[in-house]
Amino acid sequence: MKQTINVVELFAGVGGFRLGLEKANKQLFKTVWANQWEPSKKVQHAFDCYTHNFKEGYASNEDITSVPDETFQNLNIDLLVGGFPCQDYSVARSLSKEEGIKGKKGVLFWDIKRVLENSHPKYVLLENVDRLLKSPSKQRGRDFAVMLATFRDLNYIVEWRVINAAEYGHAQRRRRVFIFAYKENLDFAKKQSVHSQDELIYEKGFFAQTFPVQREAYKNRRMSVTLPEDIVDISDNFSFEFHLAGRMEKGNVHTIHTIPQLQRAIPLGEILENEVDEKYYLTEAQIEKFAYLRGPKKIERTSADGHKYIFSEGGMSPVDDLALPGRTMLTSEASVNRSTHIVEIDGRKRFLTPVECERLNSFPDNWTANIPERMRYFTMGNALVVNLVKDMAKTIEKIESLEQVTDTQLELHLN
Numbered sequence: 307m308k309q310t311i312n313v314v315e316l317f318a319g320v321g322g323f324r325l326g327l328e329k330a331n332k333q334l335f336k337t338v339w340a341n342q343w344e345p346s347k348k349v350q351h352a353f354d355c356y357t358h359n360f361k362e363g364y365a366s367n368e369d370i371t372s373v374p375d376e377t378f379q380n381l382n383i384d385l386l387v388g389g390f391p392c393q394d395y396s397v398a399r400s401l402s403k404e405e406g407i408k409g410k411k412g413v414l415f416w417d418i419k420r421v422l423e424n425s426h427p428k429y430v431l432l433e434n435v436d437r438l439l440k441s442p443s444k445q446r447g448r449d450f451a452v453m454l455a456t457f458r459d460l461n462y463i464v465e466w467r468v469i470n471a472a473e474y475g476h477a478q479r480r481r482r483v484f485i486f487a488y489k490e491n492l493d494f495a496k497k498q499s500v501h502s503q504d505e506l507i508y509e510k511g512f513f514a515q516t517f518p519v520q521r522e523a524y525k526n527r528r529m530s531v532t533l534p535e536d537i538v539d540i541s542d543n544f545s546f547e548f549h550l551a552g553r554m555e556k557g558n559v560h561t562i563h564t565i566p567q568l569q570r571a572i573p574l575g576e577i578l579e580n581e582v583d584e585k586y587y588l589t590e591a592q593i594e595k596f597a598y599l600r601g602p603k604k605i606e607r608t609s610a611d612g613h614k615y616i617f618s619e620g621g622m623s624p625v626d627d628l629a630l631p632g633r634t635m636l637t638s639e640a641s642v643n644r645s646t647h648i649v650e651i652d653g654r655k656r657f658l659t660p661v662e663c664e665r666l667n668s669f670p671d672n673w674t675a676n677i678p679e680r681m682r683y684f685t686m687g688n689a690l691v692v693n694l695v696k697d698m699a700k701t702i703e704k705i706e707s708l709e710q711v712t713d714t715q716l717e718l719h720l721n
């Protein structure tokens with residue numbers, strides 16, 4: 307019986323996916339190859355942090371688009387993981403027949419596809435901003451449909467779910483879409499196929515097992531559609547409203563606006579450090595600046611083509627509420643920006659410390675301590691809530707154990 311699930315981690319950042327997998331079961335999940343490269347940066351801080359924390363397996367610090375296909379052909383992988391950018395996934399037919407379909411250059415989803423074509427992992431787990439489901443604004447849902455059709459053509463079944471980490475017991479109100487794909491020929495796929503699409507999304511599927519939802523659709527938002535066969539046709543003409551949860555098998559899509567079964571979140575106040583260096587406290591000038599940034603405003607601006615318009619934004623509370631889980635952390639956390647967290651303790655306002663940012667994402671304290679402080683904030687803004695991955699890894703482990711048993715044992719296990 308196979309003892310490990312071999313993992314490739316793309317767009318690895320400081321290793322949130324790998325950490326989550328290892329928190330679930332370090333013996334089972336073995337990251338054999340990882341890639342992280344920050345475009346046009348001489349010093350590769352995220353990569354340095356990754357290799358400082360993880361010594362096993364091969365870590366590549368190259369532009370993923372320049373890694374040759376053979377590298378992936380030589381990898382024997384079971385699981386591909388990665389958090390990749392939301393870009394333009396439109397495709398066109400190439401002039402030459404051999405080349406087939408062409409996506410835009412520099413769009414990193416095509417490198418995910420390349421890894422799948424060259425190494426055929428059983429499972430894929432990806433993360434993206436939830437906007438991916440609606441992009442681009444002029445042809446809503448096109449990019450996600452192109453992505454689903456790509457998986458369909460490679461014989462994968464796909465489930466997705468938008469998850470707000472705070473709704474499932476974590477310390478940050480971070481909403482991201484997670485995408486889990488698995489090969490159609492797995493025993494797990496066979497077992498799943500006895501359930502209806504509704505049952506799979508509400509109860510039996512990968513995400514329903516990991517992050518339970520209520521058995522009803524919000525405002526009855528439930529839709530089905532069959533993706534056109536031709537991916538160029540999808541790219542040119544297809545538009546659809548993908549809801550928060552869904553499933554695609556052989557091009558048949560079913561999507562539901564699900565309602566989470568809420569778990570108690572960790573409030574921001576609970577993850578703060580007790581003793582904090584003076585440098586994290588705001589000066590008078592900073593207090594004034596942040597009061598302005600977070601306040602309501604109406605400003606006259608001039609657009610690039612010269613016409614004047616009123617930019618307005620509503621006010622937000624002057625400091626973050628310690629009784630609530632933290633707001634989403636962005637890569638701009640270390641800059642003077644209205645989204646930067648400000649907490650008030652004993653009447654004094656201060657920034658979050660790097661350790662507190664790590665805690666918002668359930669990384670261990672000082673995970674990023676070997677890189678400059680500014681980059682500690684930046685990498686945490688890019689990272690994910692590690693314990694969500696840990697939860698999903700446990701479900702993958704369950705699925706994998708089904709793959710390892712005989713059909714009779716499987717019946718017994720499932721009944």
Ligand SMILES: C[S@@+](CC[C@H](N)C(=O)[O-])C[C@H]1O[C@@H](n2cnc3c(N)ncnc32)[C@H](O)[C@@H]1O
Binds near residue numbers: 319352369685
């Ligand atoms: C959203 S972040 C992923 C963060 C990661 N999940 C973590 O826990 O830290 C995407 C990462 O992709 C990297 N990246 C961007 N373009 C890349 C490329 N062409 N090749 C390799 N990595 C790239 C970025 O530097 C960034 O660290």
